[in-house]
Amino acid sequence: MQIKHEILELLKKGKNLLAFSYGSDSSALFYFLMQKNISFDLALINYKTRTNSDKEESKAKELALKFQKQIFIKTAPKFKGNFEKEARNFRYDFFHQICLENSYDHLILAHHLNDQFEWFLMQLSRGAGLVEILGMNEIEKHENYDIVRPLLFVSKNEILNFLKENKIFYFNDESNDDIKYFRNFIRQEFSNSFVEKFSKGLKRSFDYLRKDQQKIYDLKKIQNFKGILICPKEESMIAKALKIQGVVPSAKQREQMLKSDCVISGKIGIAYKNDKAFIFPYEVCEKLPKKFKEECRKAQIPKSLRAYFYNHNIEILSFKF
Template identity: 30%
Template structure:
């Protein structure tokens, strides 16, 4: 755990446990470390409800937690579930349930049990899918989410050592049948990599390659973060100002890294813009041709003097209902929270302000004409509406007379991906 320090005093740390060998070994080791370091460990297990016996397995994890004198929670995946191609939706649901629970429990650190063979399987999958250099670095030992840090302490540890740990403790574990289902590509790689001397040698090669590329990725991401800090001013309302002159002569890989992160953060997208899109945008900017109006879900506006305004394109903005006591992400950029004890209990809707409402506010509220926020950015700002119309635009500090503390709504920037994300952390070797 040393590479993940320092922690705050008496930290609350969560451990995701499925009941399988890997996560149970992590639980045993992490429980020992937390007792020694004076931290509190919370055990979390997800019941997907995708097969019979999943509830009993979750209960078994909780019994094990209690035997270690630890608190725990079962997180159940509710609602409709896919009947085909379930692995990816189940993974997304698992992370969402774990993240939400950590927010509720005021937990800042979540430990996951991925180990060295998992890293090798990830490398194989990404090679087959044609992943680029960054993807072939594999999984990072640390990843920062808006409210949570993911830690993979075992990422450099071979599975054989985890199995030896379990036997040393006389600990039993359960096996998910899907981990042996060769219809899944990951399981196919697992079979190949775990078979004979050739499979073990291939695993060592993949892990060695991952380590080299991980160090290269860490260096390149540190340089991208440094350049972002020097050339981009990001505002809490969700737009950014770019100092273009400082980016004219940077190499292609650095330019692509800067703009991929900038467009993804400002636009609230789940994935980066395609390389072809970024190449086209750079050609326009370098050759001073007519600038494209939109790139990667963002609008670009030349402000002169070498400055470029980057803002969310005001189309396709979501409508999100917000009830008392709820917390909701909006457009992958902001999080809205509504207090449970607000005076007005009717549901409200958060949606984009839009061009029409932005123009009306500009005309009808003289004080807003003094706002330092560029007028062209207003349309993509989140706004709160009720049945009678507009209630508030948090980033313009505008509230209609009906608000006045009655609705209990607050808004904070929470982009899915930060502008300068946590730098890639290669696994610490445990072999």
């Protein structure tokens, strides 16, 4: 496996948390990082959905003990709605909490080239723009830490070869074979066979597309003001900001968010002012002081954003947008 030198250098300089499942991808990344003398700790979620779920957790604890790594483990509840979506939100909320509480600089994820192409096809099938179909980046900056995907340009076959050559044990996730999940359907019917045949060209294409994306959006960077993401009032940019805040909007939510101020997935607020969109963790306050509300009105701060300002003691006059 080959990983970009600049990514390895970045990881050598910070405190790292690896999202670990004991599957093929995270296991390969675990041992690759070990080979490169990069320090990291582990975070694992037990979904209790498979025969090996508890065994994977037990073996992960043994692995962490063997290599003297801290491991954070959480058991997921039974999700009643869309499992993929709810599991993803639960997972990222857990990782986010750990990174904040323990001052990690980097959250390392084992997404690879096949995952990247699966996402591309899934978004393409739903009707998406450039920002959405290129939803995964090698380095994704958040307010307090970066998400890093070292394997994003490494194919699944390369990962499996690395595991075989180094005789590395891992668990096979049988749920990946269940095509009732849309991602698995895309994987089995389209993406895996394509990547196997055209991985070199696919890597170059994704590289070119990202360079084009940077040129297009160079003057439209998403700004961060005390946890509030500010971007142009454009669908693709708002969707990107939502993703940074931990929510991938559905087609229905995308329609909703373009009509007026709203709350997405019950936790991320969107407010508009002139040609700007403000994306922020939605909060409430039982009763805002009358004087504070009047100051917000004069400063033209959107109503749904005022509770966030009040709860975080943000100086109204510092809001220059």
